[in-house]
Amino acid sequence: xxxxxxxxxxxxxxxxxxxxxxxxxxxxxxxxxxxxxxxxxxxxxxxxxxxxxxxxxxxxxxxxxxxxxxxxxxxxxxxxxxxxxxxxxxxxxxxxxxxxxxxxxxxxxxxxxxxxxxxxxxxxxxxxxxxxxxxxxxxxxxxxxxxxxxxxxxxxxxxxxxxxxxxxxxxxxxxxxxxxxxxxxxxxxxxxxxxxxxxxxxxxxxxxxxxxxxxxxxxxxxxxxxxxxxxxxxxxxxxxxxxxxxxxxxxxxxxxxxxxxxxxxxxxxxxxxxxxxxxxxxxxxxxxxxxxxxxxxxxxxxxxxxxxxxxxxxxxxxxxxxxxxxxxxxxxxxxxxxxxxxxxxxxxxxxxxxxxxxxxxxxxxxxxxxxxxxxxxxxxxxxxxxxxxxxxxxxxxxxxxxxxxxxxxxxxxxxxxxxxxxxxxxxxxxxxxxxxxxxxxx
Ligand SMILES: Cc1ncc(COP(=O)(O)O)c(C=O)c1O
Numbered sequence: 001x002x003x004x005x006x007x008x009x010x011x012x013x014x015x016x017x018x019x020x021x022x023x024x025x026x027x028x029x030x031x032x033x034x035x036x037x038x039x040x041x042x043x044x045x046x047x048x049x050x051x052x053x054x055x056x057x058x059x060x061x062x063x064x065x066x067x068x069x070x071x072x073x074x075x076x077x078x079x080x081x082x083x084x085x086x087x088x089x090x091x092x093x094x095x096x097x098x099x100x101x102x103x104x105x106x107x108x109x110x111x112x113x114x115x116x117x118x119x120x121x122x123x124x125x126x127x128x129x130x131x132x133x134x135x136x137x138x139x140x141x142x143x144x145x146x147x148x149x150x151x152x153x154x155x156x157x158x159x160x161x162x163x164x165x166x167x168x169x170x171x172x173x174x175x176x177x178x179x180x181x182x183x184x185x186x187x188x189x190x191x192x193x194x195x196x197x198x199x200x201x202x203x204x205x206x207x208x209x210x211x212x213x214x215x216x217x218x219x220x221x222x223x224x225x226x227x228x229x230x231x232x233x234x235x236x237x238x239x240x241x242x243x244x245x246x247x248x249x250x251x252x253x254x255x256x257x258x259x260x261x262x263x264x265x266x267x268x269x270x271x272x273x274x275x276x277x278x279x280x281x282x283x284x285x286x287x288x289x290x291x292x293x294x295x296x297x298x299x300x301x302x303x304x305x306x307x308x309x310x311x312x313x314x315x316x317x318x319x320x321x322x323x324x325x326x327x328x329x330x331x332x333x334x335x336x337x338x339x340x341x342x343x344x345x346x347x348x349x350x351x352x353x354x355x356x357x358x359x360x361x362x363x364x365x366x367x368x369x370x371x372x373x374x375x376x377x378x379x380x381x382x383x384x385x386x387x388x389x390x391x392x393x394x395x396x397x398x399x400x401x402x403x404x405x406x407x408x409x410x411x412x413x414x415x416x417x418x419x420x421x422x423x424x425x426x427x428x429x430x431x432x433x434x435x436x437x438x439x440x441x442x
Contacts, residue, residue, distance in 0.1 A: 054180055054181055054183060057180035058180050058181065059173065059176075059177065060177055060405075061173060061401050061402060061404070061405020061406070062084060062173070062401050063084075064405075065083060065389065065393065065399065065401060065402075066399075068390055068393045068394065069081075069083075069397075069399045071394070072393050072394050072397050073397070077394075077396065077397030079397045079398075079399060080399065080428065080429040080432070081399050082398060082399055082400050082417040082421070082429055083399045083400060083416075083417075083418070084418070085222065085283070085372075085373060085374065085418055086288050086420075087283070087286055087288075087343070087373070087420055088286060088288060088289070089420070090421045090422065090425075091422055092286055092346075092420070093286065094285075094286045094287050095286065095332075095335075095336065095339045097331050097335050097336060098281075098285060098286070098287060098328045098331060098332050098335075099328075101327050101328045101330075101331040101332075102324050102325050102327060104327070105323070105326075106324045110323050110324055111323065112323065113320050113323065114320040114321065114323035115320065116142075116312070116316045116318075117140070117141070117142045117312065117315060118141065118142060118143025118321070119143070119323065119326045119327065121326075121327065121329070122294075122326040122327070122330060123141045123143065124330075125334055126141050126279075126294050126296065126333070127141055128333075128334070129333045129334075130265075130277070130296050130298075133268060134265065135268050135271075135296065135298055136268075136271035137271045137272065137299055137300065137301070138296055138297070138298050139297050139298060139299060139304050139305075139308050140296070140297040140308045140311060140312070141294060141295070141296050141297075142295050142297075142311060142315055143292065143294045143321050143326055144280075144293050144294060144295060144321050145291040145292075145321045145322065146280055146282060146288075146291045146292065146293040147250065147252055147279070147280045147282070147293035147294075148174055148291075149291075149293070149318070149321065150276075150278050150280075150293055150294065151174055151178050151250075151278065152178050152181070153295070153314045153315060153318075154248065154276050154295055154297075154311060155178050155182060155184070156182060156314050157307060157310035157311040157313070157314045158213050158214060158246060158310070159179075159182055159213055159214075160184075161182065161183030161184060162183065162184065162185070162211055163184050163185075163211045163212075163213045164179070164184060164185040164186065164187045164209070164211050164212050164213070165179060165184065165186065165187065165212065165214045166187050166188075166189050166204055166207055166208070166214070166215040166216065167179075167187070167188060167189070167216045168188070168190075168199065168216065168217070168218055168221065168407075169188035169189065169190050169191065169406070169408060169409075170191060170197075170221070170224055170403065170406035170408050170414070171216070171218050171223075171406060171407060172222045172223075172250070172406070173405055173406060173407075175216050176407070185211075187207050187209075187212065188207075188407055189203060189207055190203065190409050191221065191224065191226070193224075193367060193378065193412070196226055196367065197226035197367060198226070198228065198229060198232055199217075199228065199236065201232060201236055201239060204236070204239060208239070208243050208245070212243065212245060213245060214240075214246040214247065214248055215236060215239065215240050215245055215246075215247050215248065216248045216249075216250065217233070217236060217247065217248065217249045217250070217266055218249075218250045219249060219251060219254075219263075219266065220251075220253040220254065220257070220263070220370065220371030220372050221372075222253065222372055222374055222406075223374045223376040223401075223403075223406050223414075223416040224367060224369065224374070224376045225351075225367070225369020225371055225372045225373075225374050225375065225376070226367065226369070226370060226371075227261050227370045229262075230262065230264045230269070233266050233269055234269055236266075237266070237270045237273055240273060241273055246274045246275070246276060246307070247266060247270070247273065247274070247275045247276075248275075248276045249265070249266035249275060249276070249278070250278045251266075251277055251278065251279050252279055252282065252283050252293070253283055253284075254284075254371075255283075255284040255340050256284055256340075256343065256344060256347065256371055256372050256373065257344070257370065257371045258344065258347070258348045258351065258369070258370055259348075259370060261370045261371065263371075265277060267296065267298045270299075271299075272299060272300045272303075273299050273300075274297070274299035274300075274303060274304045274307065275297075275298050275299060276295050276296070276297050277295065277296040277298070278294070278296075279294060279296075280292055280294060281293065281325075281328060281329065281332055283372075284340050284343070285328075285332045286339070287325070287328065290322065290325035290328060291321065291322055291325070292321065292322065292325045292326060292329065294329075297311065347373055347419065347420070349423070350373075350419045350420070350421070350422075350423060351369055351373075351375070351419050353426055353427070354375055354417075354419040354426055354430060355368055355375070357426070357427065357430040357431070357434070358377050358433075360434070361430075361433065361434045361437050361438070362437070362438060363379060363381060363437065364378065364380075364437065365377065369419075373418050373419055373420050374416055374417070374418055375416070375417055375418075376403065376406075376415075376416050377414060377415060377417070378403075378412060378413065379403075379413040379414060379415065379437075380413075381413055381440075381442040382442050383442050384402075384413065385402040385403045385404055385413040385414060385415055386402045388402070388437075388440065389401065389402040389415055391436070391440060392415075392433065392436050392440075396432040396433070396435075396436050397432075398432050398433055398436075400415045400417040400433075401416045401417075402414075402415055403415055403416065417429075
C-alpha cells in the first residue's frame with residue numbers, strides 16, 4: 001500500500017503573517033504532518049508532500065489488509081478477524097492481579113517518567129526469571145514499549161545504513177520493517193516446511209557477508225508455530241561466533257507451548273556470546289495494550305560494553321516506557337501463573353480443531369503448530385496468495401493474512417490465521433474458507 005499523498009492548497013492557509021513562513025499541522029489518516037510554506041508564494045497553488053524513501057519500503061501485512069476488510073464490511077459482510085495475534089479480542093481475560101498491580105502503582109503516584117532502562121522492581125523480576133532459565137552473564141535488562149520498541153532500539157544501536165541482518169522467512173514482519181526504517185537490508189534465511197520449519201544453518205552460513213551484523217531467531221516462530229531444535233540453536237550460535245555477530249532471540253511465545261515440546265532459551269546455550277533476548281507481557285500475560293516488553297543483553301562483559309552503552313543511549317533519548325504498567329511485570333512473572341495453563345489448554349483444543357478442519361480442504365496442507373496461536377496453511381494454487389486472501393476477504397469477510405507478508409520460499413503460497421477464537425467461531429470461519437477455496441477460480 002503506498003503512503004497517501006497530501007495536497008494542500010496554499011490559499012487554504014489562513015493566519016499567515018507577512019514575513020513569516022506558515023506552519024501548519026495537518027492531520028491526515030495516518031499521522032500528523034508538519035508543512036512549512038513560504039509566505040508570498042502566490043504563484044504556487046498546491047504542493048505535494050513526498051514521503052521518505054525509507055517509508056515506501058515499509059510493509060506490515062497484518063494490518064495493511066484492513067483496508068480490504070473495511071470494504072468488505074461496507075459491502076455488508078460480517079467480518080471474522082483471524083489476522084491479529086491479540087488474545088484480548090477473543091475469550092481470554094487479563095488476570096486480575098496484573099491489572100490491580102498497575103492500578104495500585106498509579107494510585108501510589110508512579111505516574112511520572114521512569115528510569116530509561118526500566119523501574120528496578122521490573123528489571124529485577126526479569127533478571128530472576130532469566131537466571132532461573134539458565135541465562136548467565138546478563139549485562140543489561142531494558143524495559144521497552146513492547147518487544148516492538150526493543151527491536152528498534154537494539155537494531156538502531158547496532159546497525160549503520162547498508163548493514164544487514166539475517167532474518168527468518170517466514171517470520172514476524174516487524175524485523176524487516178525496522179531494518180527498512182534504518183536504511184538496512186534484510187537477508188532472509190528460509191525455514192524448511194518439509195523439515196518442521198527448521199532453519200538450514202548451512203544455507204545461513206552462505207548468506208553472511210561483510211555487512212552482516214546479526215542473526216535473528218524467532219523461537220517459537222510467528223507465523224509457523226514451530227520451535228527451533230536445540231542442536232540447530234547451537235549451530236546458529238557457532239555461526240554467529242565465527243563471524244562476530246549478535247544473536248537476537250525473540251521468545252515472546254515461550255510460555256505458550258503444546259505437546260510438551262522441548263524449549264531452550266538461546267542465551268542459556270552461550271553465556272559468553274552477545275545475545276539479545278526479547279520477551280514481554282503481550283501474549284502469555286494478556287496485556288498487549290500495556291505495551292510492556294523487555295530486552296536482555298547477555299554475553300562477555302567487555303565484548304558487549306560499547307553495544308550496551310549504545311542501547312542505553314538510544315533508551316535515554318526516548319525517555320522511558322510506560323511507568324505504571326512496569327509495575328505489572330513482577331506480579332506477572334512471579335505471581336499466580338494458573339491462567340497460562342488454562343490458556344494453553346484452550347489453545348491446544350482450538351489448534352487441533354483448526355488443523356482437522358483446514359487439512360480437510362482440498363489443496364490445503366498445514367504443519368501442526370507446536371506453540372503460539374498461529375497456523376500457516378499451505379495453498380496449492382496457481383494464482384498468488386495475495387489474490388486468494390483478497391478474494392476471501394471480499395467474498396466471505398474472513399480476514400487472514402497472505403503468506404507473502406511474512407516471507408516464504410519463492411513459489412510457495414500460504415496464509416496465516418490465528419486459532420485464538422472460540423470453537424464455534426473457528427468452525428464458522430474455516431467453514432467459509434473451505435466453501436470459498438472449493439469454488440475459487442484459481
Ligand atoms: C514474534 C513477535 N515479536 C514481537 C511481537 C510484538 O510484541 P509487543 O506487543 O511486545 O510489541 C509480536 C507480535 O505479534 C510477535 O509475534
